[in-house]
Amino acid sequence: MPDIDLRSDTITRPSDGMRQAMAEAEVGDDVYGEDPTINRLQDRVAALLDKDAALFVPSGTMANQICLQVLTDPGDEVLLERSSHVFNYESGAAGLLSGVQLHPLDGDRGRLAADQVADAVRPNAVVAPRSRVVSIENTANKAGGVVYAPDRIQAIAEVAADHDLFLHLDGARLWNAATALGVDEATLATPADLVWVALSKGLGAPAGSVVAGPSSLIDAARRTRKQFGGGMRQAGILAAAGLYAIAHHRPDLSKDHDKAQRLAEGLATCPPFTVEPDDVDTNIVIFEVPTGQADHIVDELQAEGILLTPFGPSTIRATTHRDVSMTAIEEALQAIKAYVDRRLTSATP
Numbered sequence: 001m002p003d004i005d006l007r008s009d010t011i012t013r014p015s016d017g018m019r020q021a022m023a024e025a026e027v028g029d030d031v032y033g034e035d036p037t038i039n040r041l042q043d044r045v046a047a048l049l050d051k052d053a054a055l056f057v058p059s060g061t062m063a064n065q066i067c068l069q070v071l072t073d074p075g076d077e078v079l080l081e082r083s084s085h086v087f088n089y090e091s092g093a094a095g096l097l098s099g100v101q102l103h104p105l106d107g108d109r110g111r112l113a114a115d116q117v118a119d120a121v122r123p124n125a126v127v128a129p130r131s132r133v134v135s136i137e138n139t140a141n142k143a144g145g146v147v148y149a150p151d152r153i154q155a156i157a158e159v160a161a162d163h164d165l166f167l168h169l170d171g172a173r174l175w176n177a178a179t180a181l182g183v184d185e186a187t188l189a190t191p192a193d194l195v196w197v198a199l200s201k202g203l204g205a206p207a208g209s210v211v212a213g214p215s216s217l218i219d220a221a222r223r224t225r226k227q228f229g230g231g232m233r234q235a236g237i238l239a240a241a242g243l244y245a246i247a248h249h250r251p252d253l254s255k256d257h258d259k260a261q262r263l264a265e266g267l268a269t270c271p272p273f274t275v276e277p278d279d280v281d282t283n284i285v286i287f288e289v290p291t292g293q294a295d296h297i298v299d300e301l302q303a304e305g306i307l308l309t310p311f312g313p314s315t316i317r318a319t320t321h322r323d324v325s326m327t328a329i330e331e332a333l334q335a336i337k338a339y340v341d342r343r344l345t346s347a348t349p
């Protein structure tokens with residue numbers, strides 16, 4: 001049996017149709033704004049998110065960092081949820097690149113609430129940092145691919161507007177959120193001043209994200225992208241993969257959610273592992289293992305051909321994606337069940 005790789009939805013390889021589209025892409029020098037395929041991708045994403053303009057960037061991390069740079073001045077403060085990618089997984093970039101302070105709040109399954117944001121805004125005092133941005137993630141990755149519903153985002157946007165804060169939306173998996181909610185991506189993006197979406201997660205493109213917002217902010221973002229070293233040349237080859245993914249892979253995301261639901265239901269019958277299948281909103285399953293054993297269990301399951309990501313001392317993440325089939329999920333569950341029976345429940349005293 002080949003390995004069943006559930007570490008991340010970033011591990012997918014371009015499909016045959018995507019490689020074909022990449023091979024045939026019309027290209028030009030994008031630093032001159034002359035790559036027709038990048039220009040088409042930017043227009044497509046701007047339209048999907050109902051924004052004036054959009055900008056293709058190499059990665060989601062750069063997308064986040066460009067957004068923060070554009071929306072802040074050094075010394076400003078960014079309110080975000082404690083489990084957010086910006087706070088945990090960007091190598092301290094916000095301090096390095098933009099000189100901002102991050103203010104983590106403890107949300108509900110990775111999500112902020114409007115009143116909590118209002119309470120956290122700093123007073124207008126000479127000693128206080130200036131609260132400038134509230135940053136949210138839809139879906140909330142570390143919390144388990146948790147979806148923010150439109151009314152919750154709208155309420156946060158209203159608080160942000162009341163306090164002169166910008167709303168930044170990390171939409172690495174906004175496609176998944178829209179699929180799970182059965183709404184357009186634009187419905188989720190409209191309240192945000194700057195939003196970005198990833199092409200290289202569930203959509204299955206090899207690289208790239210797209211930042212969208214009003215033209216003035218996207219013009220500023222283009223300059224910041226160059227400062228951060230993200231100006232690419234004939235990257236229309238990558239944009240072609242993104243356009244292909246939006247047209248042909250996006251409709252498959254609901255299958256990833258079905259696979260995650262099945263995986264969670266199966267894991268729920270594998271004590272001592274625990275998981276609440278009702279908490280699985282999209283393509284990410286977070287499950288609990290006996291205290292302190294996550295690394296060890298991930299290593300042992302790897303030897304069985306099941307690849308997972310340790311997400312804490314007693315927590316493991318499994319992510320479904322287009323390169324893992326429902327059959328592979330069933331096989332993974334059988335292997336996990338056999339492993340648990342053999343290794344974890346036999347040691348009863």
Ligand SMILES: *Cc1c(COP(=O)(O)O)cnc(C)c1O
Pocket residue numbers: 058059060061062064085086137139141170172173198200209
């Ligand atoms: C993956 C991810 C990012 C970063 O994207 P990269 O392309 O890996 O740099 C940012 N935010 C969230 C929520 C993510 O899941």
